[in-house]
Each structure stands twice: as C-alpha cells, then as structure tokens.
Amino acid sequence: MAKDSVVKGDRPGVPLRGWIVPVFVVSLLAALMGTMYLGYTSDPDKNLHDFPVALVNSDDGDVLDGRTVNIGDQISDALTSKIPADKIDLRLIGWNEARRQLQDGQIYGAIVIPSDFSKRLSILAAASVVPGDVERPVISVHTNPRAGTYASQIVQRVTDRAMKQVNATVGTQLTEQVKAKLQPAPGAAPTELSGAARLQLAKPIDVVVSPYRPLPEGTGQGLSAFFYTLILLFSGFSCALIIHAMVDNVLGYVPAEYGPWYRHLQPVAISRWRTLIVKWAMAVIAAPIISGIFLGIATLMDMPIDHPLALFLYGTLAISAVSVTGLSILAAFGTAGLLVNMIVFVILGLPSSSGTIPIEATPRYIAYLAHFEPMHQIYLAVRSILFFDAHLQSGLGTGIWMTVFGLALGLVLGAVATHAYDLRGLHRLGVSHKTTPGALVE
Known part of the structure; x- marks a missing residue:
C-alpha cells in the first residue's frame, strides 16, 4: 500500500520555498532578458563606440594666387576634429587599404576625397564670377551593406552631420575668398555676387552616398x-x-x-x-x-x-x-x-x-x-x-x-x-x- 501511495503522489506537503523559487527564477530571467534585449535596441546612436569608418584623402592640392593649398587636408583635419573619437574609429588610410577592408567587412563605410578636389573647388570659385557651366567637387561616401544594413544607415547619419558642417565651413571660406577678389579698384563701381553664385558657394561640395558592392537579391x-x-x-x-x-x-x-x-x-x-x-x-x-x-x-x-x-x-x-x-x-x-x-x-x-x-x-x-x-x-x-x-x-x-x-x-x-x-x-x-x-x- 505504501508503494502505491508513492506512485499516486501522496507525500508530505511541499515546503514554501518549493513554490517561491520558481517564481524567483522566472523573475530573474525576465530581468536579464529585459536588460539584454531592450538595452541593445534602445539608442544605438548613443551607444556608438569604436565604429570603424575609413577616411581616404587622395587630394593632390592646387596652386592659388601663387601658393599651394590642399583643401582635402583641411577637410580631413576638420572631420577628425568634428567626428567624436570615442564613438567613431576614423581610420586615415589609402584607397587600396580601404577597399580591402570594405571587401573583408572590417569597416562599415569609407569617406573618399578625390585627387582633383582642390582643383575643382578653385574652378568652382572662378566660375562664380565668370560665366560658364561647372560641376561641384564631389566627396564620395561608400557604405558597406554586406557588413550590415543598419550599419550603413549609421554611416550615412554620421557623415551627413559631419559633411554639413564641413560644407558650411568651406562654403564660408570660399565665399570670403571670392568676395576679396571682387573688391573694386578705387573709384570703380562695386561688384556684387549674384544670388545663384552665392547659393553655389554656400554649399560647394556634392556628397554622393553609394553602396560598395551592393547586396544581391534574395x-x-x-x-x-x-x-x-x-x-x-x-x-x-x-x-x-x-x-x-x-x-x-x-x-x-x-x-x-x-x-x-x-x-x-x-x-x-x-x-x-x-x-x-x-x-x-x-x-x-x-x-x-x-x-x-x-x-x-x-x-x-x-x-x-x-x-x-x-x-x-x-x-x-x-x-x-x-x-x-x-x-x-x-x-x-x-x-x-x-x-x-x-x-x-x-x-x-x-x-x-x-x-x-x-x-x-x-x-x-x-x-x-x-x-x-x-x-x-x-x-x-x-x-x-x-x-x-x-x-x-x-x-x-x-x-x-x-x-x-x-x-x-x-x-x-x-x-x-x-x-x-x-x-x-x-x-x-x-x-x-x-x-x-x-x-x-x-
């Protein structure tokens, strides 16, 4: 009879801790899940750290008014100072190395300043007072969607903020330079920049964002x-x-x-x-x-x-x-x-x-x-x-x-x-x- 009672489950009452411990364990598990899952999705931009992005400056510079200038170097210095180092790992490397790191998924994007950047910028300044068609100098931003689609979005947001400041700074400098050249001779009528020229000089850089090796379908x-x-x-x-x-x-x-x-x-x-x-x-x-x-x-x-x-x-x-x-x-x-x-x-x-x-x-x-x-x-x-x-x-x-x-x-x-x-x-x-x-x- 004793054996049958064991099979049917008749036994002394379960201690109180037998009922409390499961609830306690489940509660701890829920707290851990909340911390992990909600913590990593709450604010990715705020949590940024060591986010790898390449900066490639291939600008050869140009000669203006008898002196050599390299606007690419100035922009590189500005980006290095404006992009927070505690959030972005900005790597100053050449294009071949940047391409290798993009192909291996070691960086999420690359900012590329071309070799003729300063030359095109000087042509733009001259075109603001001389009639003719001209193209704005281009800075390319290559995202790496194969390393993560959301990472590509972060690259775009970071570069958009940084390049807006750079564009405004370069635009102000360029406008002042052009105005200085337009100072009239004594007794001559003053020369003013046209509205179109002011707009063109205010945002002189064309930032082009494109994916490096886009993902295939499927x-x-x-x-x-x-x-x-x-x-x-x-x-x-x-x-x-x-x-x-x-x-x-x-x-x-x-x-x-x-x-x-x-x-x-x-x-x-x-x-x-x-x-x-x-x-x-x-x-x-x-x-x-x-x-x-x-x-x-x-x-x-x-x-x-x-x-x-x-x-x-x-x-x-x-x-x-x-x-x-x-x-x-x-x-x-x-x-x-x-x-x-x-x-x-x-x-x-x-x-x-x-x-x-x-x-x-x-x-x-x-x-x-x-x-x-x-x-x-x-x-x-x-x-x-x-x-x-x-x-x-x-x-x-x-x-x-x-x-x-x-x-x-x-x-x-x-x-x-x-x-x-x-x-x-x-x-x-x-x-x-x-x-x-x-x-x-x-």
Whole structure:
C-alpha cells in the first residue's frame, strides 16, 4: 500500500520555498532578458563606440594666387576634429587599404576625397564670377551593406552631420575668398555676387552616398546571414534538448508523458559518461543531416550561395559544437542546465550577435559578450561565406577557430563532469522506480 501511495503522489506537503523559487527564477530571467534585449535596441546612436569608418584623402592640392593649398587636408583635419573619437574609429588610410577592408567587412563605410578636389573647388570659385557651366567637387561616401544594413544607415547619419558642417565651413571660406577678389579698384563701381553664385558657394561640395558592392537579391537586405545563423544555433540548441530528453526516457531515467499518461521504463545500468557519449554521437550524426536540410531549403528559396560546400561544412561544425556543448551542460548541471543553455545560447546570444545592430552600436557590456558568445562567432562565419567570398580575414577564420574552441570546451566539460560523478559513485540508479517496464500509468 505504501508503494502505491508513492506512485499516486501522496507525500508530505511541499515546503514554501518549493513554490517561491520558481517564481524567483522566472523573475530573474525576465530581468536579464529585459536588460539584454531592450538595452541593445534602445539608442544605438548613443551607444556608438569604436565604429570603424575609413577616411581616404587622395587630394593632390592646387596652386592659388601663387601658393599651394590642399583643401582635402583641411577637410580631413576638420572631420577628425568634428567626428567624436570615442564613438567613431576614423581610420586615415589609402584607397587600396580601404577597399580591402570594405571587401573583408572590417569597416562599415569609407569617406573618399578625390585627387582633383582642390582643383575643382578653385574652378568652382572662378566660375562664380565668370560665366560658364561647372560641376561641384564631389566627396564620395561608400557604405558597406554586406557588413550590415543598419550599419550603413549609421554611416550615412554620421557623415551627413559631419559633411554639413564641413560644407558650411568651406562654403564660408570660399565665399570670403571670392568676395576679396571682387573688391573694386578705387573709384570703380562695386561688384556684387549674384544670388545663384552665392547659393553655389554656400554649399560647394556634392556628397554622393553609394553602396560598395551592393547586396544581391534574395538576401533580405543582408538579414539572410543573421537568420541562417539563428537556425543553425537554434537547431543545435534544440538538438541537445531533444536528444537529452528522449535518450533519458529510453534509458529509463525520465518518464515520457502523453497527455494524462506517462511511460516510465526500467532504468538501464549505464554510467553517466557512457550515456553522454551516446548523446554526443547522436548529435554529431544529426548535424550534417540538419545542415544539408538547411542548405537545400535555402537553395529552393533562391537564396544566393556562392560557396555551398563551405556553408554546409561550417553549418555541420556549428550545429555539432552547440549541441555537444549543450548536452555537456545538461550532463553537468542536470535540470538547471536547461536554464544555463537558454541564457548562454539565446538570451545573451541574440543581442551580442551583431546580426541586426552592429556590435559597435550596442552598450559596452553587450559588446564584451561578443568576444566569446557562440552566436556572434557563428554569425561572423556565416556572413563571411554568404557575403565576403568566404575570406578568412572577413570573419570566417575567427568563426571557425572560436567554434572549434567551443566544441573542445564542451567536450572537456562533459568528460570531466560525468567522470567526476561516476568516480564519486553518484550513479543515476540511486533513484527509486515504482513502475514496471513499459507500463502506462494514469
């Protein structure tokens, strides 16, 4: 009779902390989610730090009134002083280096002053008093949409503000220079600038914004890399949870519930270490299958993939690393491992991934997480394969290295934890089982 009472659940009352702790844990989890998710989306412009933009000054200068002037140097100095250094990492480099960094996704944009800038500006000044057609000198702003669409918008906003001030400053100087040349000789009638000339000199620089290597169609304006990363990580995360629960049910350590019924098999005498090896093997077998499914679906959806083999192989590695590490965390922490996995792979992972908002536009505590959070490493590798020709320098090298490191860390954690439990005699067979093998109990 005593045995039956145990099966039906008759036992002394649950302590008060048994009801309070779940609410407390859920509340802490909600606070963490709010801090991470709302913190990184609240004000990206305010959170800007170390945002990499190149400044290329190719201006050769010009000779005006017998002296050499270089307006490009003046503009470079003005931009360096006006653009806040604590927010923007303004890199003064040549065009070849800027192009390389754009191609590898190391900068989000480039401001380019052409070689004939000063010459064209002097021609513009002369044309304001001499009839004839003339074009305003151009400063080009190249955005890098492959590094992030939102990052390109930030580049435009930053350069718009800076170039408006530069345009106004140069326009004032140019107007004063032209007025000085128009000073009449003694006794002569004064010469005034026309209204059209004043307008032309007030804003002498034409700022042209254009994307460097625009994204192809079928990429969701660059979001395809983020969502491909998302399904790789979520599939690895889900793979760990599903394999953990279903294998434990088959081995008789966890009941399987079907509505009001549950099935609890006779437990198998197997060590924690051997159990974990079985789960790892299943995850590694499933990883290439899942990666192949994702690649096939992406192909059917006409998603442009120039390096399908690289995407398949890295997808397999990423899914294996996440699922193996997730299984190790579950083996080490038990039920609490569910919470640990959710925090590590999801709650901390999404804000620090840089898939939607660049990491340089998030609070610094989130940017710090990107150094080791799995989702950011996976995103760098996937983005490199999809948008940057799978160059190792564009994030693929970092993504592979960090994913392998995470996989190794998961293997070590699982091996050490399960061996430690087994050696100390903390066997799972110590649990009392009251049902018969394969029985369905209501």
